[in-house]
Amino acid sequence: xxxxxxxxxxxxxxxxxxxxxxxxxxxxxxxxxxxxxxxxxxxxxxxxxxxxxxxxxxxxxxxxxxxxxxxxxxxxxxxxxxxxxxxxxxxxxxxxxxxxxxxxxxxxxxxxxxxxxxxxxxxxxxxxxxxxxxxxxxxxxxxxxxxxxxxxxxxxxxxxxxxxxxxxxxxxxxxxxxxxxxx
Ligand code: APR
Numbered sequence: 001x002x003x004x005x006x007x008x009x010x011x012x013x014x015x016x017x018x019x020x021x022x023x024x025x026x027x028x029x030x031x032x033x034x035x036x037x038x039x040x041x042x043x044x045x046x047x048x049x050x051x052x053x054x055x056x057x058x059x060x061x062x063x064x065x066x067x068x069x070x071x072x073x074x075x076x077x078x079x080x081x082x083x084x085x086x087x088x089x090x091x092x093x094x095x096x097x098x099x100x101x102x103x104x105x106x107x108x109x110x111x112x113x114x115x116x117x118x119x120x121x122x123x124x125x126x127x128x129x130x131x132x133x134x135x136x137x138x139x140x141x142x143x144x145x146x147x148x149x150x151x152x153x154x155x156x157x158x159x160x161x162x163x164x165x166x167x168x169x170x171x172x173x174x175x176x177x178x179x180x181x182x183x
Pocket of ligand 1: 014015016017027028029034035036037038039040041089124125126127128129130131132133161162163167
């Protein structure tokens with residue numbers, strides 16, 4: 001029996017670096033050298049080895065930087081997770097096919113987590129902070145990607161981690177609308 005995608009999705013509010021899951025997703029930038037926001041929090045909590053692993057990922061696989069919508073896996077080091085999946089969301093104001101690239105961040109993270117044996121994965125609200133993606137539009141893309149892709153990974157439980165209750169409420173409003181429309 002196929003599980004409804006909504007059975008595989010839950011959400012929480014707070015700091016993603018505290019979640020005890022197999023992998024968390026980092027809203028990184030092209031350099032993979034860390035930054036502010038959730039990127040800074042994850043690097044601080046993981047410790048300096050994470051930056052070394054990101055430098056190695058740059059050397060081995062992404063010499064010109066991680067493109068928008070792509071993903072890179074590293075260990076979690078001092079975080080309570082096995083892996084960090086780094087992805088680069090689109091900068092809303094200056095990216096043409098921004099919805100496609102944001103969807104790729106989520107879609108490729110699901111695939112990479114499943115390929116590495118993860119059964120639990122947490123996402124922050126990629127691109128909705130410094131990169132300025134309007135929250136409701138981003139939430140709609142998240143729901144669409146989860147509805148289309150979670151059935152392919154029946155073992156995977158996904159947690160959406162919102163940094164504020166207002167963000168969680170805004171997501172829930174979109175989620176309820178999508179589900180009631182048969183999403
Ligand atoms: N846990 C969970 N969510 C968080 C945390 C945290 N510790 N810190 C911030 N957030 C939320 C923000 O409130 C926002 O909703 O994560 C979402 C993404 O915001 P940003 O971290 O600003 O990421 P983004 O908008 O994708 O911009 C990426 O910011 O930090 C830099 O290096 C990063 O250049 C990159 C850019």
